[in-house]
Amino acid sequence: SNITEMVSITDHLLELFGAAIRASFPNLTDPPVIITPSTNAKFGDYQCNSALPIAQVLKNQGEKVSPRDIGVKITTNLAASPLVEKTEVAGPGFVNVFLEKKYGVNAISSVLKNGVKPPKFKKSRVIVDFSSPNIAKEMHVGHLRSTIIGDSICRLLEFLGHDVVRLNHVGDWGTQFGMLIAHLEDRFPNFTKESPPIGDLQAFYKESKKRFDEDEVFKKRAYSCVVKLQSGDPDSTKAWQLICDVSRKEFQKIYDRLDIKITERGESFYQSRMVDIVKELTSKNMLEEDEGRKIMWGEQHGQGIPLTIIKSDGGFTYDTSDMAAIKNRLAEEKADWVVYVTDAGQATHFKSIFSCAKRAGILDPTKHRIDHVGFGVVLGEDGKKFKTRSGDTVKLVDLLDEGLKRSLDKLKEKERDKVLTPDELKKAQESVAYGCIKYADLSHNRNNEYIFSFDKMLEDRGNTAVYLLYAYTRIKSIARNCGKDFTANIKKIIQETPIPVEHEKEWKLVKVLLKFPDVITKISKDLCLHHLCEFVYDVSTTFTEFYDSCYCIEKNPQGEIIKVNNGRVLLCEATAAILGECFDILGLKPVSKI
Numbered sequence: 299s300n301i302t303e304m305v306s307i308t309d310h311l312l313e314l315f316g317a318a319i320r321a322s323f324p325n326l327t328d329p330p331v332i333i334t335p336s337t338n339a340k341f342g343d344y345q346c347n348s349a350l351p352i353a354q355v356l357k358n359q360g361e362k363v364s365p366r367d368i369g370v371k372i373t374t375n376l377a378a379s380p381l382v383e384k385t386e387v388a389g390p391g392f393v394n395v396f397l398e399k400k401y402g403v404n405a406i407s408s409v410l411k412n413g414v415k416p417p418k419f420k421k422s423r424v425i426v427d428f429s430s431p432n433i434a435k436e437m438h439v440g441h442l443r444s445t446i447i448g449d450s451i452c453r454l455l456e457f458l459g460h461d462v463v464r465l466n467h468v469g470d471w472g473t474q475f476g477m478l479i480a481h482l483e484d485r486f487p488n489f490t491k492e493s494p495p496i497g498d499l500q501a502f503y504k505e506s507k508k509r510f511d512e513d514e515v516f517k518k519r520a521y522s523c524v525v526k527l528q529s530g531d532p533d534s535t536k537a538w539q540l541i542c543d544v545s546r547k548e549f550q551k552i553y554d555r556l557d558i559k560i561t562e563r564g565e566s567f568y569q570s571r572m573v574d575i576v577k578e579l580t581s582k583n584m585l586e587e588d589e590g591r592k593i594m595w596g597e598q599h600g601q602g603i604p605l606t607i608i609k610s611d612g613g614f615t616y617d618t619s620d621m622a623a624i625k626n627r628l629a630e631e632k633a634d635w636v637v638y639v640t641d642a643g644q645a646t647h648f649k650s651i652f653s654c655a656k657r658a659g660i661l662d663p664t665k666h667r668i669d670h671v672g673f674g675v676v677l678g679e680d681g682k683k684f685k686t687r688s689g690d691t692v693k694l695v696d697l698l699d700e701g702l703k704r705s706l707d708k709l710k711e712k713e714r715d716k717v718l719t720p721d722e723l724k725k726a727q728e729s730v731a732y733g734c735i736k737y738a739d740l741s742h743n744r745n746n747e748y749i750f751s752f753d754k755m756l757e758d759r760g761n762t763a764v765y766l767l768y769a770y771t772r773i774k775s776i777a778r779n780c781g782k783d784f785t786a787n788i789k790k791i792i793q794e795t796p797i798p799v800e801h802e803k804e805w806k807l808v809k810v811l812l813k814f815p816d817v818i819t820k821i822s823k824d825l826c827l828h829h830l831c832e833f834v835y836d837v838s839t840t841f842t843e844f845y846d847s848c849y850c851i852e853k854n855p856q857g858e859i860i861k862v863n864n865g866r867v868l869l870c871e872a873t874a875a876i877l878g879e880c881f882d883i884l885g886l887k888p889v890s891k892i
């Protein structure tokens with residue numbers, strides 16, 4: 299057999315070694331198949347580390363076989379593979395795998411011929427619930443994290459060819475609307491006839507909250523406004539719409555600046571479905587009285603935290619809306635997979651939702667995949683919760699503006715303003731500003747808390763967007779600088795020129811690029827984008843090593859091109875293609891001049 303496209307090497311070796319191991323030990327059920335990349339080139343490129351655990355299993359069954367013999371047995375039963383040059387049994391039975399250069403040459407060449415193709419996956423319909431700020435309350439850095447991580451997950455899934463639905467589950471139905479509507483009625487009594495000029499919704503929210511906390515009569519009215527709204531009263535609905543519109547416009551500005559596509563489907567969308575789900579759960583006898591509330595336990599009664607489906611005043615809750623939403627997504631929308639991106643603080647909430655949905659027969663783990671993608675809190679450089687100097691939450695618009703300012707400073711510090719046209723400078727400024735905000739977030743393990751620092755993210759060394767954007771632009775410019783002979787004939791050159799792997803640094807770069815499908819497969823499982831950032835950084839630094847020791851273009855002392863090494867330039871192009879695809883998944887927008 300011959301494999302000419304890039305495949306997931308790890309998956310391929312798991313299959314290959316899995317077959318060899320099962321053939322060697324037909325009496326073992328599910329023997330361990332362990333494949334890891336080698337940490338040291340001496341031990342090849344990949345290793346199969348199954349011998350030791352298999353020896354242990356055999357020992358437990360009373361059979362004494364040395365791990366080394368097991369390693370040897372595995373290699374004798376190993377089928378030939380176009381990916382494997384040779385294997386060696388080392389130390390106490392590790393099987394070292396050396397990759398076949400021919401495979402590398404073909405796979406990288408296929409990238410240039412056919413573009414960067416995703417590893418093959420079963421296509422699913424995926425709903426990604428992300429960003430999801432609350433109307434009238436501010437959209438804060440937590441929502442920014444959800445927005446950035448969620449968008450990147452969508453981009454990954456879209457690259458894999460899934461049918462992706464991006465949903466903004468905005469909080470547009472909470473009890474805060476009672477006081478907002480009551481306050482609107484007082485401040486703008488004419489609101490049904492002419493649109494009220496609410497400029498600053500946050501200030502408006504604060505005013506109404508103050509009255510709510512201090513004025514009993516107002517509070518009563520606020521409560522009755524919620525009831526009126528939820529029962530469909532036209533004037534309350536109008537007021538609600540006006541308030542949502544103001545928020546919506548603010549949110550949209552952020553999405554536009556960050557180039558994020560998302561469809562709003564807030565909690566209000568589920569109002570009638572909440573009524574339905576309550577009926578369904580009641581008829582299935584799954585709701586229990588608890589001090590006036592109606593609660594629901596998950597699959598294990600008494601374990602974890604129950605959901606509150608109906609409050610003692612009869613109202614619905616965040617839990618109710620999420621039960622209605624999960625039913626809608628799996629049953630009506632026919633999603634195979636639902637992803638929720640929120641702060642890690644909501645992990646218990648989603649655990650309970652998933653457990654209750656399973657109990658109610660809405661979620662079927664054999665058919666559906668469900669993920670809560672949690673993330674840690676954002677801290678300031680002082681290690682405390684991210685706040686402004688005066689202790690207020692940081693407004694996202696201000697944060698993006700600050701990013702723009704800092705990125706311009708950075709470009710000026712590098713004297714780019716003297717080289718670029720005003721238009722190019724502006725494009726570079728935006729690319730760096732939004733790129734570094736996104737990349738800083740994505741390059742950290744999302745499960746940890748994350749320190750927001752403009753200084754760190756704008757550094758031009760290390761794993762930062764600035765470093766990578768520059769590296770990418772430089773790599774892209776290599777082919778462009780090869781002269782007409784090269785650029786005009788690139789299609790033909792790609793067909794005729796093999797990718798070079800003779801020089802140690804060429805082969806090293808090719809091997810790093812070959813990891814791309816592995817990385818994509820891994821993040822499609824754990825939805826942790828920092829693996830992709832590590833890969834991108836690995837590619838860039840390995841590229842630099844290659845470029846420093848391998849001439850791509852030779853010039854005479856006058857600076858004229860005397861020789862172009864076509865194969866090496868193609869390797870530069872393949873590197874750029876793969877980096878470009880990664881940037882796309884990460885939401886980074888490289889510019890041609892920076």
Ligand code: ARG
Pocket residue numbers: 427429430431432467468469620623638639640
């Ligand atoms: N609006 C919520 C918040 O700001 C996030 C909603 C997440 N999605 C969901 N289906 N619960 O915390």
